[in-house]
Amino acid sequence: xxxxxxxxxxxxxxxELPGEDTTIIEDEVIDPIVEEEPEETLNNSVNDKKxxxxxxxxxxxxxxxxxxxxxxxxxxIFKEVKSGFNQMGDFIDRSFNPKxxxxxxxxxxxxxxxxDIHEIVNKIFEDDAEFKDLNLAxxxxxxxxxxxDRVFMRALDNNVSNPMxxxxxxxxxxxxxxxxxxxxxKYPKLDSDKLYPxxxxxxxxxxxxxxxxx
Amino acid sequence: xxxxxxxxxxISKYRKLLNLSxxxxxxxxxxxxxxxxxxxxxxxxxxxxxxLALSKIFQVxxxxxxxxxxxxxxxxxxxxxFSGHERNYVIQxxxxxxxxxxxxxxxxxxxxxxxxxxxxxxKEQKFNCNLFELWVKLTPSEQKFLGGNLYEIxxxxx
Numbered sequence: 001x002x003x004x005x006x007x008x009x010x011x012x013x014x015x016e017l018p019g020e021d022t023t024i025i026e027d028e029v030i031d032p033i034v035e036e037e038p039e040e041t042l043n044n045s046v047n048d049k050k051x052x053x054x055x056x057x058x059x060x061x062x063x064x065x066x067x068x069x070x071x072x073x074x075x076x077i078f079k080e081v082k083s084g085f086n087q088m089g090d091f092i093d094r095s096f097n098p099k100x101x102x103x104x105x106x107x108x109x110x111x112x113x114x115x116d117i118h119e120i121v122n123k124i125f126e127d128d129a130e131f132k133d134l135n136l137a138x139x140x141x142x143x144x145x146x147x148x149d150r151v152f153m154r155a156l157d158n159n160v161s162n163p164m165x166x167x168x169x170x171x172x173x174x175x176x177x178x179x180x181x182x183x184x185x186k187y188p189k190l191d192s193d194k195l196y197p198x199x200x201x202x203x204x205x206x207x208x209x210x211x212x213x214x
Numbered sequence: 215x216x217x218x219x220x221x222x223x224x225i226s227k228y229r230k231l232l233n234l235s236x237x238x239x240x241x242x243x244x245x246x247x248x249x250x251x252x253x254x255x256x257x258x259x260x261x262x263x264x265x266l267a268l269s270k271i272f273q274v275x276x277x278x279x280x281x282x283x284x285x286x287x288x289x290x291x292x293x294x295x296f297s298g299h300e301r302n303y304v305i306q307x308x309x310x311x312x313x314x315x316x317x318x319x320x321x322x323x324x325x326x327x328x329x330x331x332x333x334x335x336x337k338e339q340k341f342n343c344n345l346f347e348l349w350v351k352l353t354p355s356e357q358k359f360l361g362g363n364l365y366e367i368x369x370x371x372x
Contacts, residue, residue, distance in 0.1 A: 142330070197218070
């Protein structure tokens with residue numbers, strides 16, 4: 001039998017692999033692992049086998065190479081999964097964690113003066129590190145019309161913070177100017193399909209006629 | 215702003231006039247029947263290219279499908295003001311005064327973020343309502359958002 005050493009959340013387990021010789025593979029840290037088997041299966045695996053270096057040396061080269069290739073591939077896959085879960089965790093933390101920066105701001109924003117909120121928007125524009133992780137779309141209801149337009153256009157220019165999520169708060173005048181610039185070719189990557197539902201009738205017609213000409 | 219539900223009703227109407235099933239129309243547009251169903255139910259709206267294709271199939275202009283030239287005034291059922299229309303569309307129409315309602319009577323139908331949108335419009339004096347009656351229906355943070363002191367707000371508004 002062959003075993004693969006697996007580390008999950010800091011705990012070490014040995015997972016059985018099909019094979020003839022009893023071997024423990026060292027330095028196979030895959031952390032964390034998304035395993036289909038229940039934890040009990042892993043816990044029941046033999047985890048107190050002694051390391052057998054002689055048997056490891058005796059393995060035919062072909063088997064050893066294929067084992068390494070398989071482990072490399074699995075290692076890469078697990079890294080990608082881990083990265084994905086970390087990104088999901090960050091998103092959930094930002095959105096639902098009562099201790100996240102955005103949540104804290106949302107609780108105090110109703111009690112802040114307009115001038116103070118305007119000051120925060122200015123700091124965001126100055127790329128203040130303190131407000132780097134703030135979800136701009138969620139604070140839009142508390143901003144003045146001018147600040148909403150500024151924040152939206154900045155998000156659009158810098159291609160950050162998903163500008164279309166803020167579009168409900170943007171003034172019609174700002175959207176009209178955006179359509180002007182789009183027709184001039186300034187925002188070639190702008191998704192007009194997501195924009196047009198929020199435009200007034202005249203701007204919808206302009207966008208459609210522009211797309212027809214294209 | 216486009217009323218998704220109205221657009222969906224138009225698509226459904228024109229499709230039935232041509233005696234086409236959802237499957238048949240979806241096939242002509244190279245989309246799934248589920249996508250077409252979402253449009254007809256007002257859940258989503260077709261892309262610009264698809265709308266132009268629809269106008270060719272239906273032999274009507276895209277303005278007619280999108281109801282761009284229709285009156286912007288709406289009549290809503292006060293017991294469910296969002297029924298039959300897309301929510302953001304209704305809110306924008308209320309703020310612009312295209313819908314006659316007593317906000318204090320229907321305020322409970324708004325989601326928390328929609329309530330803030332309406333209160334912001336009141337604060338910016340884009341929309342008027344009976345503040346005395348509305349005030350008692352606001353949460354403390356919403357009252358603070360409006361300015362904290364009802365009498366001071368009334369003074370500044372009138």
